[in-house]
Amino acid sequence: MGRKGESITLSLKDYEKQVLEELAREYGMMWGDRPNISKLFKAIANKQILIAANHDWSTEKIEALDRISRILVDFGKIEEAKIIARILCDRSEINNPLRRKIENFLELDIPNWKQKLDSFITRQQPFKLVYQDASDRIWQYTVLYAKVKPIEKRLYLLCRCEETAENSDIKELQHNWSLRLDRIKEAELIEIDRNWENDLQKITVEFHLFERLALNYEERPEDISVEPKINEDEKPYIQVKRKIFSTFWFYRDIAGYWENCEIIAPDNVRQKFITEKLQLLVQKYYLH
Numbered sequence: 001m002g003r004k005g006e007s008i009t010l011s012l013k014d015y016e017k018q019v020l021e022e023l024a025r026e027y028g029m030m031w032g033d034r035p036n037i038s039k040l041f042k043a044i045a046n047k048q049i050l051i052a053a054n055h056d057w058s059t060e061k062i063e064a065l066d067r068i069s070r071i072l073v074d075f076g077k078i079e080e081a082k083i084i085a086r087i088l089c090d091r092s093e094i095n096n097p098l099r100r101k102i103e104n105f106l107e108l109d110i111p112n113w114k115q116k117l118d119s120f121i122t123r124q125q126p127f128k129l130v131y132q133d134a135s136d137r138i139w140q141y142t143v144l145y146a147k148v149k150p151i152e153k154r155l156y157l158l159c160r161c162e163e164t165a166e167n168s169d170i171k172e173l174q175h176n177w178s179l180r181l182d183r184i185k186e187a188e189l190i191e192i193d194r195n196w197e198n199d200l201q202k203i204t205v206e207f208h209l210f211e212r213l214a215l216n217y218e219e220r221p222e223d224i225s226v227e228p229k230i231n232e233d234e235k236p237y238i239q240v241k242r243k244i245f246s247t248f249w250f251y252r253d254i255a256g257y258w259e260n261c262e263i264i265a266p267d268n269v270r271q272k273f274i275t276e277k278l279q280l281l282v283q284k285y286y287l288h
Helices: 014-026 037-045 059-074 078-089 096-107 112-123 247-254 267-287
Strands: 127-132 138-151 154-161 176-180 188-191 203-209 223-230 236-244 261-265
Touching: 014 037, 059 078, 059 096, 078 096, 078 112, 112 138, 112 188, 138 176, 236 247, 247 267, 261 267
Parallel strands: none
Antiparallel strands: 127 138, 127 188, 138 154, 154 176, 203 236, 203 261, 223 236
8 A cells, every 4th residue: 555645646638648748758757768747746846847837928919929920921931930839839828719720730731832932032042933813814923033021911922023914014113013922822933043133123203292291291111212392382292202113002002192192203103193093083983
C-alpha cells in the first residue's frame, strides 16, 4: 500500500495526457526514454518550472494579432503568420471557434504560388504570371517589377509588365497593372531571364485644392510638394504635386474632393478625367 500523501490519482482525457507528456518531454522530465508526468508535477510543485499568467490579453489585442496573421498570409509571409498563430494558440483567452480556425491554418498547406510570389519579389526575380480576371478571362503577364499593396481594403499585386494590350491608362503608365491578390488563386508563376526594374512607371501630376481642403489637407508619402498659394481673386488654395502610377487610382482618390479639386497637369491626365469621368457624370445627371 502506498504511503498517504505520496501519490495522487488524476482523471485525464487522452488529449490532456498527451499535452502533459509533451510538456514533460519539453522540460526533460523523463523516465528512461519516456516522458514522466509525475516528475513534471513535482518540478512545478518545487517551483523548478514556473507557471506564468496566460489570461490577461484583451479581446482587442487578440483580434489585432489575428488580423496581422491573415494580412501576412496575403503578403506571402507564411512563416511569420504561423509564428503569430502559434503564439495565439498558446493563449488561454482565445475562444474555441478562433482556436479551431488557427489550428486549421497551422495544419493547412499554403498554396505554393503565394510562397513563390513572395520569393520572387524578395529576390527581385522577374517572372511570368498567368491570371484569371473577374470575367474569367485568362491573361499572361511578364512581370519585371512587383509589390503587394493594400488599396481600399483589398490587397493588390502592383506590377510593371512588358504587356500593354487592353490597358486603358495613358501611354506613360500602360505597363503598370493592378491585380487583385484574391483573384490569383490559380496563378502559375514561372521564373524568367529578364532584368528587374526598380519601380512602377510613374508620372508627376499637379492638382489644386480649394475651400476647406486648402486648410485641412494632410500630406501623403507620395506627394512631392504641398504649397499654399493665392489665386488671382486673392483666395487661398493648396498646390499639390504628386507621383502616381495609375490614373484609375488617382481619379478615385480625388473623387472624394469633388468641386474643391482641379487637375492642372499634365494635360493628358486632365483631359482623360474630363472625358472619362466629368462629362459622363454630367450626361448621366442631365439625362435623368
